[in-house]
Amino acid sequence: MAAPRILVVDDNPELLSLLTQLFEDAGYEVVGASRGKQAIEVAKAHPPGAAVLDILLPDMMGYPLADALRKDNPQLPLLFITGVFKGGKHALEARQKYQAAGYFEKPFEAQKLLEAVTKVLAPEKKAPPAGSLQDAFEVELDIDVEEEGPQDVMELTGRIKVTGGGNITAEIRGANLTASPMQKVPATQVRPPTPGRPPDQPPPGSGAPGSRRGELKDNLPSLLTAYYLSRETGELGIQKGKVKKVVYFEKGMPVFALSNLLADRFGQFLVRVGKIKPEQLQDASAVAAQTNRRTGDVLVERGLLKDTERLYYVGQQVKAVIYSLFAWDEATYVMSFREKASAESIKLDVHPGNLIVRGIKKLYKPERLRRLLQPEDRLIPAVAPSYQFNEVELERWEAELLPKIDGIRTVAELLAFANRPEHVVYGFLVAMMSLGILEKRS
Incomplete structure (x- = not known):
């Protein structure tokens, strides 16, 4: 039995891709369109059982599109999403004229949109896909990769907001930081691959279960925005050669990041911002390896890092990892959904809009x-x-x-x-x- 089909129309390609993955994971076949006329043609070729329509499209409004779709299918369930027509009046009109099954104002919770769709069109029950989301994109933290080519100096503001356990938010103000390019380090600091581990492979093409893949190019701001507009929890993994970085989202907000790049390691970050010296890091790293402890714990023990400072510098490190992605364009991204961010004890508190503005200002070159x-x-x-x-x-x-x-x-x-x-x-x-x-x- 074929999966029930839904039509999703939105002119934001990244949001359309994210919603498509959300519905496909839930058991639907999805046909998407970014224009009204395109949606009409797609619906005629592949009649949907329900439609999710953005009200403001480049070539026509969502309401005339709804009228056109209803000509061929008078009983077609409709759900509207909008970033402009907000307020109870617009939602009431949509329900009165079109008996809309839902009216969602951006940013909205994608899970609630999914729940509204399932009420009018039940999804196909299916077993979890082979190769779960846990395998969609992993940063191998047992390997440190050195970046090829010159690195950028990064200016970081001294203010940072983080959320800790119990949803306690702290704003810490320090001096502005300059993260200099990493100095060359002895090869002994680069941890070797785990024995028996297969070599890294570039991300495969699109179509893998549980994730959405594509070329990064200049799409990072749109990808961050897609998570924000849909209030989604999940991960955005980005790979450039052997370097992998992943940004974790919780309800649309970027809260944490990891990297397998040596320069992004906590100890190396402390060296880059001038908190500790390279030889102090090397000595602390050797002790940490011998005693099976974290390098940060050894630095605190030796008085090189105050325990109260660690939260501040971890937050700055996470921010630097995310900012660094704005310098990338030739890379591959993977979008996936899981609750991993919820388990992090320290979470960055930064609005994605400000993150995008600062990232572009800091790291887009004049020629770009x-x-x-x-x-x-x-x-x-x-x-x-x-x-x-x-x-x-x-x-x-x-x-x-x-x-x-x-x-x-x-x-x-x-x-x-x-x-x-x-x-x-x-x-x-x-x-x-x-x-x-x-x-x-x-």
Whole structure:
């Protein structure tokens, strides 16, 4: 018996991909579309048993799309999602005119959307796929990989918010940090592969059970946003050669990260920010290996790191791992869903919108910014932004520049208004585009 089919329509490709995986994991066949006309054609070729429709699409509104779908299937159950038409009035209209089975405002809980779909169209009961989510993407922490090519200096603000046990949130303020490139270390500090372990393989193509894969390119902001808009808990694994990094999400918020890169190790991070010296780390690492303890414990024991400082530096280390991903474009990503983040005792407390803005400003090179945005381009405020202005921290000059972005002035003219270095202004504008707050005028 074939799995029940649902149509999912959204013009955000990463969110569409995430929702597709969510429904497929639950036992549905999913047909997706990013445009209204495309959705109509897909529905005629593959009639769905239910439809999840974004209300604001590039070529038509979700309501005319709903009318077109209902012509061929008058009883088709409909669920609407929206980032613009919010409030009880819009939901009431959708239920009265279309008997909508659900109306979800972005950001929404994807699991509640799934529950609403199952009420109108029961999924196919199926056994868990062979090769569970636990195998979707793992960072092998018994191997330390050295990054090829030059490393970037990373500036980190001294303020950090973390959540510990019992949902206690602490904001710690310290001096701004500079994470310098890692110095060369003796090969003895690079742990060898576990005997008998197969060699690393690059992530396979899409279609693996329980995960969604693709090429990273410039999609990192959109991937972070997809988790945020769907309030999903899961993991985003990214691989570049032998280097693997994974970001853990809890209800849409990035809370932790791991890496098999030697420069990202806690001890090496302390060296890079100048907290300890390389020889102190090497000595502490040797003792830790001999006594089967954590290097951090040995550093605390020796008075090189206060126990109260460890939480602060772990939070900064996690933040640095996530930021570093913004420098990558030629890499492969894997999206998967599991509750692993819930088990972490220390969680970063940072809004993804601010994370995206800072990551782009810190690590997008001028040539990359110019590839994404040209001097002759004209920008306008987006109709359906993924984030609101009040969710993002802006500098004064940025807030003063935004009202001048009207679709008439070119990027070159905005650059003159801002009176800031070119790469700084470009970084801000590209960041606002990545948040869906601004878009190019067609």
